[in-house]
Amino acid sequence: MARRAKGRPVNGIFLLDKPGGMSSNRALQIVKRIYGAAKAGHTGALDPLATGMLPLCFGEATKFSQFLLDADKRYVTTAKLGQRTDTSDADGEVVEERPVPEKLTAEQVDELLQREFTGQITQVPSMFSALKHNGQPLYKLARQGIQVEVKSRQVTVFSIDLLDFRGDEVDLDIRCSKGTYIRSIVQDMGEMLGCGAHVKMLRRLDSGPYKAASMMPLADLEQLVEEMGSEATPERIQTRLDELLLPPWSPVADTPEVILTGQQTRTLCFGQTVVLDTSDGANPAQPLVRLLDGDSGRFLGIGEIDAEGTLLPRRLMSTQES
Numbered sequence: 001m002a003r004r005a006k007g008r009p010v011n012g013i014f015l016l017d018k019p020g021g022m023s024s025n026r027a028l029q030i031v032k033r034i035y036g037a038a039k040a041g042h043t044g045a046l047d048p049l050a051t052g053m054l055p056l057c058f059g060e061a062t063k064f065s066q067f068l069l070d071a072d073k074r075y076v077t078t079a080k081l082g083q084r085t086d087t088s089d090a091d092g093e094v095v096e097e098r099p100v101p102e103k104l105t106a107e108q109v110d111e112l113l114q115r116e117f118t119g120q121i122t123q124v125p126s127m128f129s130a131l132k133h134n135g136q137p138l139y140k141l142a143r144q145g146i147q148v149e150v151k152s153r154q155v156t157v158f159s160i161d162l163l164d165f166r167g168d169e170v171d172l173d174i175r176c177s178k179g180t181y182i183r184s185i186v187q188d189m190g191e192m193l194g195c196g197a198h199v200k201m202l203r204r205l206d207s208g209p210y211k212a213a214s215m216m217p218l219a220d221l222e223q224l225v226e227e228m229g230s231e232a233t234p235e236r237i238q239t240r241l242d243e244l245l246l247p248p249w250s251p252v253a254d255t256p257e258v259i260l261t262g263q264q265t266r267t268l269c270f271g272q273t274v275v276l277d278t279s280d281g282a283n284p285a286q287p288l289v290r291l292l293d294g295d296s297g298r299f300l301g302i303g304e305i306d307a308e309g310t311l312l313p314r315r316l317m318s319t320q321e322s
Helices: 024-035 059-069 106-116 138-143 182-193 218-229 234-242 262-269
Strands: 012-018 040-042 051-058 073-081 083-085 094-097 119-123 153-165 169-176 197-207 257-260 286-293 299-305 310-316
Touching (some): 012 024, 012 059, 012 218, 024 040, 024 051, 024 218, 040 059, 051 059, 059 310, 169 182, 169 197, 182 197, 218 234, 257 299, 286 310
Parallel strands (some): 051 197, 257 286
Antiparallel strands (some): 012 051, 073 169, 073 197, 119 153, 299 310
16 A cells, blocks of 8 residues: 655645755755645755745646756856866865956956857756766765766857956856756856856746746745744644645646537546547647636646647646646
8 A cells, every 4th residue: 555645735836935055955845844745846956055946846736847847047146256166166165266367357258158158058067966877966976076977968048148247256147948057157157268267156036937026035934934823723824825836737827728628628537538629620739738627717737739639648637636
């Protein structure tokens, strides 16, 4: 018999403003405990140094977390010029110091960034990243002094805006595709400038459809629970917490929707094939659609439609939830 998960069934997405000095998993466990949730996961780790947007998926929302992992991101960062560290960020040990060119200007830095670091670029992830080698995160191997070959990868940087230049520090606003390592951009920029560099500050503002204004600091969440604790019942606290959640389908909110009849909904939920009406002759193929029950408006899950009009489910809400 499968062991029943501890906690209550919570379904939705909490947009956490992760504090610095804490791992993403530690932040997840704290929020999971506050919610008393049975199932939870995060969507792309932030380094302990980094702060900002960390979407946390509870319950049925975990079925759609991959769409957030694959989503574009936006970061602001401060690059410290003249120092290279073993981790490429301020949490590491300084391994080399070189003078910053005396006549370096903001215009020169910006010209380098636009020429070398925008569009599709190739970068080598840091050994202190969460990428895995034979099942082990690279950062764990690096802390043991184990070096392995890290393959380069292609990523897309949509834009880099130079926000400020202070001689030995550069503030940047970066919009990029999934898998982009800001530390690698900063480190490579420092090498091209001839002085080395590391990340002094890193903050994620946006992740896919979620914007910075919607996230909540961990301290504010803890304060909310503390303030309610003396005057509200546990049920009232749970209700208030659940009001902070976005719906499980919010990662795919911008995808086309297909409204099913009551019979089609029942057919789908029984695991049977649903063939859509293609009598108008148009090619109905869609790589990703949201599925809604026409009778109740309930979100059923996501699927794809092939060229013959057959609906192929990809991720469905549990029968109990839908």
